Amino acid sequence: MWNTLILDPMINALLWIYQLFGAGPNSFGFAIIIFTALIRVITLPLTYRQQKSSLMMAEIQQSKKWQKIQEKYKDNKQKQQEEQMKLYQELGINPLGGCLPLLIQFPIIIGLYQAIIRTMAAAPIQLLDLSSHIYSIIPSSLIPLNNQFLGYMNLGQPERLPLPFIPSNFPIIGEGLPVLAILVVITSYLQTKLTTPPSTDGQGAAMGQMMSLYMPLFIGYLAYSFASGLALYFVASNLLGIVQGFVMQRMRQNPGGKPAKK
Amino acid sequence: MSTLPHPTRRSILLLGLILISSVLLAGCGGGSMLSAASWPGLSIDDTNAYLAYGPTVYAIDLTTNRENWHYPSEPIRNASFYASPAPYEGGLVIVGGYDSMVYALDPTMGGDVRSAWIFEGASANIIGAPVVAGDIVLVPSADNNLYALDLATGDPVWTQPFTTEEALWSAPLVEEDVIYLASLDHRVYAIDLPTGRELWKTEPLNGAIADTPTLAGDLVLVGTFNSQVVAVDTERRGAIAWSFDTSGWIWGSPAVADDLAFFGDYLGLAYAVDINNGQEVWRVTLDGPVTTTPAYKDGVVFFVTEAGTVYAFETDSAKPFWTSNPVLNGRLLSDPVLSGDTLLVATMDNPCVISAVETETSAVRCLLQFEE
Numbered sequence: 001m002w003n004t005l006i007l008d009p010m011i012n013a014l015l016w017i018y019q020l021f022g023a024g025p026n027s028f029g030f031a032i033i034i035f036t037a038l039i040r041v042i043t044l045p046l047t048y049r050q051q052k053s054s055l056m057m058a059e060i061q062q063s064k065k066w067q068k069i070q071e072k073y074k075d076n077k078q079k080q081q082e083e084q085m086k087l088y089q090e091l092g093i094n095p096l097g098g099c100l101p102l103l104i105q106f107p108i109i110i111g112l113y114q115a116i117i118r119t120m121a122a123a124p125i126q127l128l129d130l131s132s133h134i135y136s137i138i139p140s141s142l143i144p145l146n147n148q149f150l151g152y153m154n155l156g157q158p159e160r161l162p163l164p165f166i167p168s169n170f171p172i173i174g175e176g177l178p179v180l181a182i183l184v185v186i187t188s189y190l191q192t193k194l195t196t197p198p199s200t201d202g203q204g205a206a207m208g209q210m211m212s213l214y215m216p217l218f219i220g221y222l223a224y225s226f227a228s229g230l231a232l233y234f235v236a237s238n239l240l241g242i243v244q245g246f247v248m249q250r251m252r253q254n255p256g257g258k259p260a261k262k
Numbered sequence: 263m264s265t266l267p268h269p270t271r272r273s274i275l276l277l278g279l280i281l282i283s284s285v286l287l288a289g290c291g292g293g294s295m296l297s298a299a300s301w302p303g304l305s306i307d308d309t310n311a312y313l314a315y316g317p318t319v320y321a322i323d324l325t326t327n328r329e330n331w332h333y334p335s336e337p338i339r340n341a342s343f344y345a346s347p348a349p350y351e352g353g354l355v356i357v358g359g360y361d362s363m364v365y366a367l368d369p370t371m372g373g374d375v376r377s378a379w380i381f382e383g384a385s386a387n388i389i390g391a392p393v394v395a396g397d398i399v400l401v402p403s404a405d406n407n408l409y410a411l412d413l414a415t416g417d418p419v420w421t422q423p424f425t426t427e428e429a430l431w432s433a434p435l436v437e438e439d440v441i442y443l444a445s446l447d448h449r450v451y452a453i454d455l456p457t458g459r460e461l462w463k464t465e466p467l468n469g470a471i472a473d474t475p476t477l478a479g480d481l482v483l484v485g486t487f488n489s490q491v492v493a494v495d496t497e498r499r500g501a502i503a504w505s506f507d508t509s510g511w512i513w514g515s516p517a518v519a520d521d522l523a524f525f526g527d528y529l530g531l532a533y534a535v536d537i538n539n540g541q542e543v544w545r546v547t548l549d550g551p552v553t554t555t556p557a558y559k560d561g562v563v564f565f566v567t568e569a570g571t572v573y574a575f576e577t578d579s580a581k582p583f584w585t586s587n588p589v590l591n592g593r594l595l596s597d598p599v600l601s602g603d604t605l606l607v608a609t610m611d612n613p614c615v616i617s618a619v620e621t622e623t624s625a626v627r628c629l630l631q632f633e634e
Contacts (some may be wrong), residue, residue: 123299124344124389124431124472126596128553131487131511131528134417140487140511141468144428248503 003133007108010115012135013038015142018119023142032116032229036236039112043105044244050105051248056093107124112235120147120229122156149232153180157227180225180231187238188216194245220236291487300389301595302608302615303346307519311606312355312601313616316344319357321369322616322630324601329630330367333357334369335374346391346433346597348399349611350413350510356399358388364401365407366416380417383423384409390474400441402430408443410458426451431476435482442482442496444471450484450494462499467492473515473555473597477536478523485512485525491533493540504540504575508533513553514597522577524563526552532565534577542548544580548573557605559621564605566594572607572619576611582626584624590617 021027073080160176223231296431302315407423428447469488512527550569572581592612
């Protein structure tokens, strides 16, 4: 079911785009970027709803009414939550509105990741597995994929930019500079900052703060350790997320080109 | 208990989703990163069966079924072995590592087996088996290069390695002073053994070649991912003599006997083809994909399938040689190896990692058992 509906179509779409780019050096890198963009566009309505819901929630939390409730019922959490729920109802907001789109996007993101990893098949077992996912319309002459990207990168291996002036036994960067992993950390952080509205709630704010710091580092570690095709996907996805978040922020600040309401 | 969607709860839910996704990303998608990268590599000499599988290389006495030695005695960080070990009559066993190293194991020194030398010049995994040709060790690497090393010292013999356009996943075939090399770049190369100079190469065969070529007179036979077996004429500098279309990808190589070539495809079909003209003689449907080169003995050809079944057919008629086929509990992805009257098969996902099948009776015994 998972393979038929999610994974196989994604793997074959990726291979098809790779073929469109000439199946040569750089083709797979471009295929990952285009495919990531395509999935981003397809899931845009869901992402939009999720971000819109998050922003509305954040706005409510900054409103005077909300803060009054917080203050008034600070010793009675049960009552405080009841009043907050009433406020949501008054304003016609579903507090779970941001979660459903996130849940729907989830299998798509996992499928995209799996498709990229499987298509890069650099070991016999991986290629054997890949061969059982390829549709007959995809020519087998495409295999193995050309994993070269930007002249120095093998998308099936972790990326390191060679630094000839650094001795090879130098800690961490002796093998080369992990440029993509660094970009992953930076773009993940920026995207989290841009798309996660600040929470006024103490615990929520602390949790958000923790996530905005640790998640980029965790994703950066994955990008550092695993095949650079994955890191390329993270960077492409984050950059598109940043653009999307930025546009949404501008739209909310300046709806219909009119000055933003205070 | 409150059911209200408190902002903290939303954050926890989001964090939970991200953590679950992290686990799924690392576990599901990259499962292959965490498990075996390839199947076991099996080979024999007069005394031992050798198995390279994961962190260890084993030598099992073929007479007593006992382990003679294993290497390393303590796991080596980042080292794992999948390429079939190449035993040499002088005593060394050459093993290609998934850590890009080549180890010349010397079991004759006493105590724990150590490396007489280690070659560190390759920059990618050694997936195809090394081959010893005279005083030269040929090592195919996934870094696209074929290395020629001095058997005694491990030093490079050629001024530079022979380079193809894609990874090398299969052992080269050596006939006199000519090396026949199949590459994932869709070509077969003929190389001068003493110098490493290219003699000729085929046109691209429209499919990657993952196993060692088979020599049959003047023909070199290879199976491709383009669902073909191709016969290359060595007398005509790699011109194609004939090609035979199969239903699925060919991972193994053809076995040749009595002017017939035998091979299986990934859709589970076994074929016999006349090597003189590439015409089909028979085909049989098996119970699973074939990724290996069949074995041949005395008018019987043996196929193993990914489903775990060992088949024996009479070569002239495709009539089953046994009344029932042994089914092993595990995937059979490694080439079966004949040792006297037994067929050795290496099994994945089964504690009995080497099974010995009697070629006359199909009786099975376990040669090497891992602890569960």
